[in-house]
Amino acid sequence: MTVVNEAHALLSRLGVDRKLYTGGAMASRSPVTGEVLASLPVTTAAEAAAKIDKASDAFRIWRMVPAPKRGELVRLFGEELRAAKADLGRLVSIEAGKIQSEGLGEVQEMIDICDFAVGLSRQLYGLTIATERPGHRMMETWHPLGVVGVISAFNFPVAVWSWNAALALVCGNSVVWKPSEKTPLTALACQAIFAKAAARAGGVPEGLAEILIGDRAVGEVLVDHPKVALVSATGSTRMGREVGPRLAKRFARAILELGGNNAGIVCPSADLDMALRAIAFGAMGTAGQRCTTLRRLFVHDSVYDRLVPRLRKAYESVSVGNPLETSALVGPLIDEAAFNGMQKALKAAEAAGGKITGGSRVETAHAEAFYVRPALVEMPAQIGPVLEETFAPILYVMRYVDFDEAVRLHNAVGAGLSSSIFTLDLQEAERFLSAEGSDCGIANVNIGTSGAEIGGAFGGEKETGGGRESGSDAWKGYMRRATNTINYSKALPLAQGVSFDID
Numbered sequence: 325m326t327v328v329n330e331a332h333a334l335l336s337r338l339g340v341d342r343k344l345y346t347g348g349a350m351a352s353r354s355p356v357t358g359e360v361l362a363s364l365p366v367t368t369a370a371e372a373a374a375k376i377d378k379a380s381d382a383f384r385i386w387r388m389v390p391a392p393k394r395g396e397l398v399r400l401f402g403e404e405l406r407a408a409k410a411d412l413g414r415l416v417s418i419e420a421g422k423i424q425s426e427g428l429g430e431v432q433e434m435i436d437i438c439d440f441a442v443g444l445s446r447q448l449y450g451l452t453i454a455t456e457r458p459g460h461r462m463m464e465t466w467h468p469l470g471v472v473g474v475i476s477a478f479n480f481p482v483a484v485w486s487w488n489a490a491l492a493l494v495c496g497n498s499v500v501w502k503p504s505e506k507t508p509l510t511a512l513a514c515q516a517i518f519a520k521a522a523a524r525a526g527g528v529p530e531g532l533a534e535i536l537i538g539d540r541a542v543g544e545v546l547v548d549h550p551k552v553a554l555v556s557a558t559g560s561t562r563m564g565r566e567v568g569p570r571l572a573k574r575f576a577r578a579i580l581e582l583g584g585n586n587a588g589i590v591c592p593s594a595d596l597d598m599a600l601r602a603i604a605f606g607a608m609g610t611a612g613q614r615c616t617t618l619r620r621l622f623v624h625d626s627v628y629d630r631l632v633p634r635l636r637k638a639y640e641s642v643s644v645g646n647p648l649e650t651s652a653l654v655g656p657l658i659d660e661a662a663f664n665g666m667q668k669a670l671k672a673a674e675a676a677g678g679k680i681t682g683g684s685r686v687e688t689a690h691a692e693a694f695y696v697r698p699a700l701v702e703m704p705a706q707i708g709p710v711l712e713e714t715f716a717p718i719l720y721v722m723r724y725v726d727f728d729e730a731v732r733l734h735n736a737v738g739a740g741l742s743s744s745i746f747t748l749d750l751q752e753a754e755r756f757l758s759a760e761g762s763d764c765g766i767a768n769v770n771i772g773t774s775g776a777e778i779g780g781a782f783g784g785e786k787e788t789g790g791g792r793e794s795g796s797d798a799w800k801g802y803m804r805r806a807t808n809t810i811n812y813s814k815a816l817p818l819a820q821g822v823s824f825d826i827d
């Protein structure tokens with residue numbers, strides 16, 4: 325079966341109406357072969373506004389449904405995802421080019437967040453706070469926000485939406501999703517799976533989860549619409565720079581999950597076998613197209629010559645190829661622009677004195693598919709392209725001697741998403757995790773930068789945008805807090821002893 329036929333068969337099995345992906349103006353391509361999979365009708369601005377209105381109406385009903393009952397819908401969605409895991413995971417591999425275990429892993433992440441959100445639906449609690457006034461009680465209550473807009477990137481085409489949607493829904497919001505224009509089919513599949521869960525749950529208002537198909541133009545409608553209370557936007561820092569100020573202008577809430585330029589430090593005491601595996605997965609996995617991909621590595625002078633030659637060997641031998649037909653560990657880049665971006669960065673690195681292993685195109689039968697050998701670049705210093713995120717498998721390696729200097733260089737980039745240190749020295753590990761250590765939202769010890777679990781809050785600082793999604797108390801970002809003070813006495817004492825007696 326061709327990739328196109330297989331995609332259509334999967335979409336049909338997953339319950340997606342053919343009309344949604346035929347005869348339209350927007351092409352979805354598979355990076356695996358470069359072929360056009362489908363042509364989707366684009367949501368017009370008027371249609372987008374109508375969908376947002378519908379979601380706003382749905383919110384008015386949904387906010388009054390008790391949270392544990394809202395959790396029941398998400399529980400059923402998790403069940404439907406379990407049943408659809410093989411098909412949806414395969415579709416992720418076809419449309420985003422992920423190797424199969426990663427395609428399936430992405431769906432597993434959706435299932436995990438559903439489980440988390442179901443438990444959360446009975447734990448949306450606030451504090452009771454001591455009050456200075458007799459016969460009074462003070463507490464916090466949490467309420468849903470309204471319509472939550474989700475803008476997502478191509479590289480996690482389904483998981484990122486589910487992180488947002490599962491939490492937003494149990495919190496009592498409705499959700500309008502603008503998926504990446506590069507991966508709209510997996511988004512349609514998610515909507516179809518969600519519709520099955522909604523039908524089983526019963527009593528779910530129409531419009532609770534809507535989808536807008538198109539590029540940034542339709543994303544802008546979502547960003548500017550006054551009925552959208554929060555926009556959770558995942559993508560490049562460039563996108564965040566456009567979206568953030570527009571949301572701020574109308575005082576809407578923002579969760580920004582933007583680019584990363586993640587680094588690791590390998591210390592003298594590091595377990596080099598462990599570090600090697602973690603670095604290889606972090607830097608080459610998902611063909612370098614994770615926001616948490618390892619992009620910079622600082623290796624202590626005393627272990628450099630033991631680690632880097634082994635790393636070079638791993639780069640020379642890693643299997644690159646069609647993720648649907650082979651067990652290759654590295655699949656394709658998303659498109660030609662990504663390939664050109666990678667070549668440009670490598671040229672700049674070479675000009676700055678970098679010594680490159682790999683990085684060239686791997687020819688296949690498909691001229692429109694862009695496979696590359698991951699590149700390991702030994703750099704004399706942290707300069708030029710090392711300072712920027714290039715969304716491709718390039719790992720820049722640098723020597724260090726002084727620990728403090730390594731941490732300083734680690735933090736000396738715009739982004740602040742994920743970081744890791746490899747050491748068996750307690751002082752180094754703790755200092756890296758301390759206030760003077762890594763300035764990222766994620767800081768790991770003896771684990772690579774990528775592959776986070778849903779239980780922790782996910783996100784980063786500085787040019788990564790500051791947003792948090794997924795576990796811990798990230799749910800608070802999808803709700804508004806009210807402080808309530810109740811007077812059950814017969815008097816009206818004023819706070820701070822103020823007196824205001826009228827006759």
Ligand code: NAD
Binds near residue numbers: 479504538562567580
């Ligand atoms: P991108 O910025 O090109 O697009 C992301 C999404 O934003 C798409 O849906 C796009 O249509 C939309 N968009 C772009 N400009 C917009 C605008 N002005 N208004 C409204 N919507 C707009 O990113 P991409 O190439 O799809 O993804 C790769 C990038 O995403 C990398 O930088 C990566 O690090 C980042 N990313 C970050 C995280 C995270 O959690 N921090 C997760 C995944 C990806």
